[in-house]
Amino acid sequence: MTEVPHLVCTFDTYSPEDERRRESLLLLGNGVLSVRGATTGAAGGESHYPGTYHGGTYNRLADTIEGEPVENESLVNLPNWLPLEFRTDRTDGWCAIGCAEILDYCHSLDAAEATTLREATLQSGGVRFHLRERRLVSMCQPNVAALQVELTPLDWSGRIEIRSLIDGAVENAGVARHRFYSGRHLQIRRLEEAGPGVLLVGAETNQSHVRIAVAARTRVSGVTVEDAAVRSGDAMIAQHVFCRAEAGRPILIEKAAVILTSRDPAISEPDEAACGLVAELPDFDGLLDAHRNAWRRIWKGCRIRTEREDLGNALGFHASYLFQNTSPHTASYDTGIPSRGWQEGYHGHIFWDSVFSSEVLATRLPDVARSLLVYRYKRLDAARRAARLCGLRGAMYPWRSAADGREVTPRLQYNPLSGRWMQDHTHRQRHVGSVIAYQAWRYFQATGDREFLSSYGATMILEIARFWASLARTGESGRTEIHGVIGPDEYHTLDPATGEPGLRNNTFTNVMAAWTLAHAGEVLGLLPDRRAGEIRESLGLGREDFARWDDITRNMRLVIRDDGVIGQFEGFDELIEVDLDSFKEELGGRRTDWALEARGDDVNRYQVVKQADTMMLLYLLSERELADIAGRCGYRLTPEQLRRTGDHYLKRTTHESSLSDLVYAGALSRLAPSRARDLYWSALSPDGETGHSGTDEGVHLGAMAATIDVVQRHFTGMTPHLDGIEFDPAPPDDLGWIAFEFAYQSGAYEIRLDSEWLELASDPGNPSPIRVSCRGRQERLAPGSTLRLPISRHASVVKRCEPGPA
Numbered sequence: 082m083t084e085v086p087h088l089v090c091t092f093d094t095y096s097p098e099d100e101r102r103r104e105s106l107l108l109l110g111n112g113v114l115s116v117r118g119a120t121t122g123a124a125g126g127e128s129h130y131p132g133t134y135h136g137g138t139y140n141r142l143a144d145t146i147e148g149e150p151v152e153n154e155s156l157v158n159l160p161n162w163l164p165l166e167f168r169t170d171r172t173d174g175w176c177a178i179g180c181a182e183i184l185d186y187c188h189s190l191d192a193a194e195a196t197t198l199r200e201a202t203l204q205s206g207g208v209r210f211h212l213r214e215r216r217l218v219s220m221c222q223p224n225v226a227a228l229q230v231e232l233t234p235l236d237w238s239g240r241i242e243i244r245s246l247i248d249g250a251v252e253n254a255g256v257a258r259h260r261f262y263s264g265r266h267l268q269i270r271r272l273e274e275a276g277p278g279v280l281l282v283g284a285e286t287n288q289s290h291v292r293i294a295v296a297a298r299t300r301v302s303g304v305t306v307e308d309a310a311v312r313s314g315d316a317m318i319a320q321h322v323f324c325r326a327e328a329g330r331p332i333l334i335e336k337a338a339v340i341l342t343s344r345d346p347a348i349s350e351p352d353e354a355a356c357g358l359v360a361e362l363p364d365f366d367g368l369l370d371a372h373r374n375a376w377r378r379i380w381k382g383c384r385i386r387t388e389r390e391d392l393g394n395a396l397g398f399h400a401s402y403l404f405q406n407t408s409p410h411t412a413s414y415d416t417g418i419p420s421r422g423w424q425e426g427y428h429g430h431i432f433w434d435s436v437f438s439s440e441v442l443a444t445r446l447p448d449v450a451r452s453l454l455v456y457r458y459k460r461l462d463a464a465r466r467a468a469r470l471c472g473l474r475g476a477m478y479p480w481r482s483a484a485d486g487r488e489v490t491p492r493l494q495y496n497p498l499s500g501r502w503m504q505d506h507t508h509r510q511r512h513v514g515s516v517i518a519y520q521a522w523r524y525f526q527a528t529g530d531r532e533f534l535s536s537y538g539a540t541m542i543l544e545i546a547r548f549w550a551s552l553a554r555t556g557e558s559g560r561t562e563i564h565g566v567i568g569p570d571e572y573h574t575l576d577p578a579t580g581e582p583g584l585r586n587n588t589f590t591n592v593m594a595a596w597t598l599a600h601a602g603e604v605l606g607l608l609p610d611r612r613a614g615e616i617r618e619s620l621g622l623g624r625e626d627f628a629r630w631d632d633i634t635r636n637m638r639l640v641i642r643d644d645g646v647i648g649q650f651e652g653f654d655e656l657i658e659v660d661l662d663s664f665k666e667e668l669g670g671r672r673t674d675w676a677l678e679a680r681g682d683d684v685n686r687y688q689v690v691k692q693a694d695t696m697m698l699l700y701l702l703s704e705r706e707l708a709d710i711a712g713r714c715g716y717r718l719t720p721e722q723l724r725r726t727g728d729h730y731l732k733r734t735t736h737e738s739s740l741s742d743l744v745y746a747g748a749l750s751r752l753a754p755s756r757a758r759d760l761y762w763s764a765l766s767p768d769g770e771t772g773h774s775g776t777d778e779g780v781h782l783g784a785m786a787a788t789i790d791v792v793q794r795h796f797t798g799m800t801p802h803l804d805g806i807e808f809d810p811a812p813p814d815d816l817g818w819i820a821f822e823f824a825y826q827s828g829a830y831e832i833r834l835d836s837e838w839l840e841l842a843s844d845p846g847n848p849s850p851i852r853v854s855c856r857g858r859q860e861r862l863a864p865g866s867t868l869r870l871p872i873s874r875h876a877s878v879v880k881r882c883e884p885g886p887a
Contacts, residue, residue, distance in 0.1 A: 088191065088192035088193045088394060088397040088398055088401060089189055089190065089191055089192070090106065090107065090189065090190045090192060090398060091187065091188070091189040091190075092187070092188045092189070093186070093187045094186060095178070095183050095186040095188075095201070097127075097128040097179075098128070100119075100128050100129055101127075101128065101129065101130050101777035102776045102777045103118060103188065104117040104118040104119050104129065104130060104131075104132075104777070105117065105118075105424060105776055105777055105778070105779055105780050106118070106190075106776070106780060107188065107190045107197055108402075108405070108422070108424065108780075109195055109196070109197060109216060109217060109218040109226070109405065110195075110218055110405035110406055110408075110422070110423060111195075111218050111219060111220045111223050111405065111408050111410055112136065112223065112404070112405065112406060112407055112408030112409070112410040112411040112414075112449075113135065113136050113223040113224065113408075113410050113411070113414060114133065114134070114135060114136075114218050114223065114224065114225075114226055114340055114423075115132075115133070115134045115136070115218070115405070115406070115422065115423035115424065116132070116133050116134075116163070116216075116218050116226055117130065117131060117132040117133075117424070118188070118190075118197060118216075119131035119132070119163065120163075120177060120178040120179055120199070121163050121164060121165040121166070121177060121178075121214065121228065121230070122164065122165070122166045122175065122176075122177020122178060122179055122180060123163075123177075123178075123179055125251075125254055125255075128179065129179065130254070130255050130777070131161050131163055132158050132161075132255055132424065132425065133158065133159045133160070133161060133162060133163075133226075133295075133340065134156055134157070134158065134159060134423045134424060134425075134429070135157075135159060135293070135340060135342050135344075135423075136406075136411070136414060136416045136419075136423050137344060137414055137415060137416040137484070138156065138157050138159070138286070138289075138291050138293070138342055138344060139154050139155060139156055139157065139286075139289060139429065139483045139484040140154070140155060140157050140266040140286040140287065140288050140289045140291070141153065141154040141155075141288045141289065141484075142155070142262065142263040142264075142265075142266065142287075142288065143263075144261070144262050144263055146261065146493050146502060147493065147502050149492075149493070151491065151492060151493060153259075153262050153428060153489075153491060154428065154430075154483045154484065154489045155253055155266065155425070155428040155429060155483075156253075156419070156423065156424070156425060156428060156429025156483075157253065157266045157267065157286055157291075158251050158252065158253050158254075158255070158266070158425065159251070159267075159284070159293055159295065159340060160247050160248060160249040160251060160267070160282045160284055160293070160295040161247065161248040161251050162226065162247050162295050162297050162336075162338040162340070163228070164244070164245070164246045164247075164248055164319075165177075165228070165230060165243070165244070165245050165299075165334065165336055166243075166244050167210075167232060167241055167242060167243045167244070168241070168242050168244075169206070169208060169237070169239055169240065169241050169242070169326075170239070170240065171205075171206040171207060171208050171237065171239070172205040172206040172208055173205050173206050175244065176203060176205045176210070177203075178199070178201055178203065178212070181203040181204060181205040182203065182204040182205065183201055183202070183203060184201075184202040184203065184204055184209070185200075185201065185202045186199075186200070186201045186202075187199070187200045187201070192397060192398045192401035192402070193376065193380070193397070193401065194372070194373050194376050195217065195218070195220065195372075195376060195401060195405055196215060196216065196217045196369070196372070197214075197215070197216045197217075198213070198214070198215055199212070199213075199214040199216075200212065200213050200214075202235075208234065208236070208237045209234075209235040209236050209237070210232060210233065210234055210235060211232075211233040211235055212230060212231070212232055212233075213230070213231040213233075214228055214229065214230045214231075215228065215229045215365070215369075216228040216229075217368065217369060217372050218405075219368055219371070219372050219375075220372050220375035220376050220379070220408060220410075221368075221371035221372050221374070221375040222358075222368075222371070223408075223410040223413075224339050224340055224341050224345065224355075224358070225337065225338070225339055225358075225362065225368065226337070226338050226340070227335070227336065227337040227338065227362075227365055227368050228335075228336050228365075229333070229334070229335045229336075229365040230333075230334040230335075230336075231331045231332070231333055231334075232331065232332045232334060233329065233330070233331045233332070234326050234327070234328050234329070234330075235328065235329070236328055237326075237328055238326060238327045238328045239325075239326060240307070240323060240324070240325060240326070241323075241324050241325075241326040241332070242321060242322070242323050242324075243301060243321070243322045243323075243324065243332075243334060244319050244320070244321050244322075245280075245297070245299035245319065245320045245322075245334070245336055246280070246317055246318060246319035246320070247280050247281075247282045247295055247297050247317065247318055247319075247338075248316070248317045249267065249269045249272070249282045249284055249295075249316035249317055250315065250316035250317060251267065252264035252265045252266070252267075253266060253425055255424065255425035255426075255777075255778055256425050256426060256778045257497070258494075258495045258497060259425075259428075261495060265287075266286050266287060266288075267284040267285070267286060267287065267293070268284060268285050268286075268287050269282065269283070269284050269315075269316045270283040270284060270285055270292075271283030271352060272313045272316070272317070272318045273313075273318070274311045274318070274320075275296060275356040276356065276360055278298050278299055278300060278320065279296060279297070279298045279356060279359055279360055280296065280297050280298075280299075280311070280318050280319075280320055281294065281295070281296045281318075281352060281355065281356055282294075282295045282296075282316075282317075282318060283351075283352045289484060291342050291343055291344055292342060292343040292350075292351050292352075293340070293341075293342050293343075293351065294339075294340070294341045294342075294351035294352040294354070294355035294356075295338060295339075295340050295355070296338065296339045296352075296355035296356045296358075296359040297336060297337065297338040297339075297359065298336070298337050298338075298359045298360065298362065299320050299322070299334065299335070299336045300334070300335045300336075300364075301322050301324060301332065301333070301334050302332075302333045302335075303330065303331055303332050303333040304324045304325065304326060304327075304330070304332045304333075305324060305325045306322060306323070306324050307323045307324060307325060308322075308323040309321065309322050309323065335364060335365045337359060337362045337365070337368065338359065339354075339355040339356075339358045339359040339362070340355070341354050341355045341358075344414075344415075346413055346414075379404055379408070379409065379446075382445060382822050382823075382824060382829060383400060383404070383445045383446070383822060384821065384822055385397060385400060385789070385792075385819070385820070385821045386819070386820045386821070387817065387818070387819045387820070388816075388817030388818045388819070389816070389817045391765070392765070392816075392817075392819070395765045395766060395788060396788060396789055396792070399785035399786065399788050399789060400441075400789060402422070402780060402782070402785050403438060403441065403442075403782065403785060403786050403789075404446070406418070406419070406422045406423055406782055407438065407442060407446070407449050407453070408446075408449070409446060409448065409449060411449050411452055411453070412448040412449050412451070412452040413452075414452070415455075415456055415459060416452075416453075416456060417431035417435060417453055417456045417457070417482060418431060418434075418435040418438050418453055418782060418783075419431055419779075419782065420432045420434055420779075420781065420782065420783060421775070421778060421779025421780065421781060421782065422779050422780055422782045424778060424779030424780075425778055425779060426775055426778035426779030427481070427778075427779070428481075428483070428489070429483070430481040430482065430483055430489055430490075431456075431481070431482045431483065432480065432481055432482075432513070432783075433480070433510070433512065433513040433516045433517075434740060434781075434782075434783030435453060435520070435783070436516045436519065436520055436701070436783075437740070437743075437783040437784070437786045437787040437790050438782065438783060438786035438790075439453070439454075439520040439523065439524065440523055440527065440790060440793065440794060441786050441789050441790050441793065443523065443524045443527045443528060444527055444793070444801070444823040444824050444825065445822075445823060445824060447524075447527070447528050447530070447824060450524050450528075451524065451528075451530065451533055454517075454520060454521055454524060454533070454537065454538065454541075455537055457478070457517050457521075457541060458537040458538075458540070458541055459486070460478075460482065460485065460486025461476055461486075461540070461541060461544060462486075463479075463485060463486030463487055464476035464477055464478045464479070464486060464514075464544070465477075465544065467479065467487070467488060468548055468551070473548060473551040473552055474547050474548065474550075474551040475544045475545060475546070475547030475548030475549070475550070475551055476514065476541070476544035476545055476547070476548055477511065477514065477548050478513050478514045478517055478545070479508070479513070480507060480508045480509075480510045480511075480513055481508070488508050490505060490507055490508040491505055492504070492505055493505060496675045496678050496679065497675070498671060498672075498675045498676060498678075498679040499675070499678055499679035501678070503674075503678055504582075506567060506574040506575075506582040506583070507567060507571050507574065509565060509566050509567040509574070509582060509583050510566070510567045510568070510569070510571075511548075511552070511566045511567075511590060512566070512568065512569070512587075512589060512590045512593055512594075514545040514548060514549070514597070515545065515549075515590070515593035515594055515596065515597045516593070516701075517541065517545065518541065518542045518545045518546070518597045518600070518601075519593070519596070519597070519701060521533075521534075521537075521538040521541055521542055522538070522542065522600055523801070524538070525538055525607075525803075526800075526801045526802055526803055527801040527824075527825060527826070528824075528826060529803060529826040529827070531607070531608070534604070534607060534608065535608055535609075535612050538604075539604045539605065539607075539608060539616055540616060540619075540620070542597065542600065542601050542604050543601050543604060543605075543616070543620055543622065544620070545597055545601075546597050546598045546601035546630055547620075547622075547626070549563070549594040549597060549598055549633070550598065550626070550629060550630055550633060552565075552594075553594070553633050553637075556585075556586075556638060558638055560636050560637065560638035560715075561633045561636045561637050561638060562585065562586050562591075562638045563585075563586060563587070563590055563591055563594060563638075564576075564583060564584075564585045564586070565582070565583030565584075565585075566583055566584060566587055566590050567583065567584060567587070568584065568587035568588075568589045568590055568649065568650060568694045568695075569589055569692060569693065569694045569697050570649065570690045570691050570692060570693075570694035571691050571692075572673065572674055572684045572685070572689060572690060572691040573649070573650065573653070573684075573685055573690075574685065575683075575685045576651075576652065577651075577652035577653075577655055577656060577685075578651075578652055584650040584651065584652075585650060585651035585652070586638050586639070586640055586650055586651045587649065587650040587694075588639055588640055588647055588648060588649060588650065588694075588695050588698070589694055589695055589697050589698055591637050591638060591639060592637075592639065592698055592702075592707070592710055592711070592714075593698075593701075594633075594637070595633070595634045595637045595710055595713065595714055596702070596710050598630040598631075598633055598634045599630075599631075599634045599710065599713065601627075601630060602627055602630060602631060605617060607803075634710075634713050634714065635713055635714065635715065636714070636715065637714040638714075639711065639714055639716050640653075641716060642654065644725070645719075645721075645722040645725060645726075646722070646725050646726045646729045647695050647718075647722070647723075647726045648695075649690070649694050649695050649730070653688065654688075656685075656686060656687055656688045657686055657687045657688065658687075658688045659687055659688065659689060661689065661732060661733060661734075661735065664687075664689065665735065672737055673689055673691070673735050673737060674691070688733050689733060689735060690730060690733050690734040690735065691734075691735060691737050691738060691741070692734065692735075692736065692737065692738035692740055692741035692744070693730070693734065693740070693741050693744035693745050693748065694730070695726060695730060696726070696727055696730055696744060696745055696748040696749075697744055697748070698748075699723060699727075699747075699748035699749075699752075700744045700747045700748045700794075700795075703798075703800065703809065704720060704723065704751065704752075707723075720751075720752060723752055724752040724753060727745070727748060727749050727752055727753060727756075728753070731745060731756070738781075738784075739764070739781045739784040740781070740783055740784050740787060742760045742761070742763055742764035743760070743761070743764045743784060743787040743788060743790075743791055744787070745757070745760050746758075746760040746761035746764060746791055746795075747787075747790075747791045747794060747795040750791075750795040750796065750811040750813075751795075751809075751811045754811065754813065754814070755814075757795075757811075757813065758813035758814065758815065761788075761791060761813065764784070764788070765788055792819060792821070793821070793823070795811055796810065796811060796812045796813070796816065796819070796834065797810050797812075797832055797834050797839065798810045798811055799823075799832070801825055801826075804852055805851050805852030805853060805854060806825055806841075806851065806852075806853055806854070807854045807855075808839055808841075808853070808854065808855040808856070808870065809855075809856060810834060810839050810855070810856075810872045812834055812835070812836060812872075814836060816834070816835070816836070817835065818833060818834065818835040819833070819834050819835075820832060820833040820834070825851070826851075827847075827848055828843065828844060828847035828848065828849075828851065828864075829843075829844040829846070829847060830842060830843055830844065830847075834872075836872075836873060837871065837872060837873040838869050838870065838871060838872060839855060839869075839870045839872050840867060840868065840869045840870070841853060841862060841867065841868045841870065842866075842867040842868075843862050843863065843864050843865060843866055843867070844864065844865070845864055845865035846864070847864040847865075848864070849864070850862060850863045850864065853868060853870070855870040855872070856872070858870065
């Protein structure tokens with residue numbers, strides 16, 4: 082049996098001011114459904130926000146803001162299946178957590194098996210009850226969620242009424258800044274009792290016309306049931322069960338729900354399918370057994386073990402959260418990775434930060450990683466159309482994507498500090514295209530999936546390259562330049578020289594454009610001649626295109642200061658320089674761009690960076706790769722230059738994104754190990770602190786994945802290639818040992834890393850030996866054998882053990 086990690090997150094008090102954040106952290110999901118950790122009696126408000134979401138179910142609504150028509154496409158909050166309450170003739174109305182006196186309380190998540198347990202002693206009208214609730218969102222059946230409540234009257238006997246309902250009167254109200262937008266996405270089609278104990282709410286999104294069915298089955302046992310009734314209102318339907326309760330005798334209530342949409346595969350009609358499936362479901366314990374077995378299969382090949390308990394708990398929790406949002410079920414659905422997971426933060430949109438998850442998934446759940454790239458391929462025509470509308474060729478992927486691949490970045494953002502609306506130019510972050518090409522390339526290197534490259538990857542990479550070649554122009558410098566874009570630092574959106582939206586020669590953008598163009602020239606050579614010819618013909622690419630692409634990569638403009646520091650963009654050094662600590666204190670610790678706008682100023686005027694921008698290059702590319710690309714462009718980069726560049730931007734970065742510390746930690750792992758270590762440990766719980774901005778709207782999934790990605794990509798220095806795996810370890814001096822399993826092409830492997838050795842074990846069932854490179858040392862690793870590769874001067878001899886268990 083697969084060893085399952087022990088990962089428990091517990092809150093042992095009830096805290097109304099922190100409950101919405103906890104509901105995000107204790108969300109349960111299976112890659113298709115996500116259910117926030119709200120109590121069964123919670124209604125949306127300041128303290129609670131129940132939400133149930135189906136991955137990829139979006140709807141678009143129109144509003145007028147500042148006299149300007151706007152549209153917002155949002156992940157839809159679905160009918161709420163959770164409500165379960167009770168009352169007696171002595172209790173004060175319906176009794177549930179949050180509306181009764183709480184005598185004791187504990188809410189915990191077992192992240193290893195993705196279940197929650199909530200226990201509380203409640204008092205209402207002088208009557209005390211003990212409540213014990215278990216909950217799951219099935220990893221075995223992607224459209225099933227369930228809860229079990231054990232309700233024990235402690236000092237009272239008498240008649241009790243239990244109400245289980247489905248509430249269709251929901252709206253999107255989970256993000257305070259979005260309150261100015263319309264939030265009612267659903268029209269109720271149907272409310273009915275569909276069978277004994279089975280309720281159905283049928284709904285439809287009012288613009289995208291996705292049909293939704295929520296069917297719930299409630300069973301009560303352990304008590305004498307005297308009567309039952311079904312009652313319905315405008316948009317809700319409830320089952321009422323009347324029982325004779327006895328003091329000290331538990332009442333067992335089980336509620337199972339099936340949520341289906343017309344987007345789900347292999348169904349004819351969601352209402353009929355949901356009712357049929359919910360009636361056939363086993364009891365809660367049966368659902369739990371199947372759910373646990375499915376999680377054991379996920380952890381097989383995905384375990385992370387460490388010497389440090391704090392690190393192991395954090396990485397395990399983050400891995401669990403990642404797999405709850407992108408599970409093996411995801412491969413059957415047409416979805417990407419939303420920045421804040423399947424919740425309402427950022428409207429549930431898909432950004433570029435999937436790059437922090439992609440390699441973690443490609444080496445653990447490759448089918449999932451592939452499906453997330455196919456999501457991008459299916460929206461290639463939309464990206465081509467966007468480029469054409471700008472007078473460009475190729476594919477211009479949107480900064481924020483949702484249902485159909487159009488650009489969904491809002492044009493205005495509300496500033497809660499000033500009460501004013503700010504123009505949003507962040508859709509100009511064109512580097513999203515290069516990152517998609519990068520993810521496709523790295524997925525191919527890790528998996529050797531030539532069918533993916535042939536059917537999807539090559540065409541995407543080539544069309545993204547064509548976009549860059551179309552956008553690039555010869556500038557006054559005589560070199561190739563890219564204008565009108567924005568880098569990963571979202572605080573600088575206006576050209577310092579003109580005040581117009583978009584920057585000139587953002588270094589991250591230019592380097593990644595050159596990287597894309599260089600690799601596009603290699604892609605067709607990796608395919609059979611016939612298939613390469615078909616792609617070339619279908620895209621209308623000739624030798625002159627590849628020649629121009631090559632010429633661009635050898636002439637790309639990079640901004641390099643006289644002292645060798647790599648400039649963030651043209652004109653950054655002309656902005657006002659500040660002492661960052663004093664500046665942040667002056668702004669009262671509030672978000673920099675909002676605080677400046679509130680006092681009539683503009684963050685564009687200052688050398689203040691929201692998150693890693695230039696240093697993102699050293700997160701994605703090794704020093705050698707970056708030096709090679711820069712050299713191809715005609716520039717020489719040295720390690721000392723890169724070190725000074727990192728120090729330069731650390732003094733100017735506010736880290737007002739939970740990704741920023743982690744990017745710097747990876748980028749500086751070799752250049753400034755002690756600084757990288759401190760940054761990594763400080764960022765290990767990116768969204769886990771009380772009051773963390775935005776966590777109640779959804780946890781930053783990219784930041785959670787990045788804590789694992791930094792370990793794999795930088796601490797072990799693992800880079801998969803088609804012909805083997807390269808390692809360049811840079812572990813922090815206080816890491817202890819860490820071990821994790823991963824997949825490479827068709828084999829299974831395990832790494833164990835400490836300060837002196839990198840140990841690589843190959844599963845006995847692997848098909849063939851592989852080439853392993855560690856700091857220039859070349860070795861062969863046979864199936865069933867183990868290599869111990871030295872990474873310190875104290876460990877200078879390769880130790881080999883073969884064959885043997887992985």
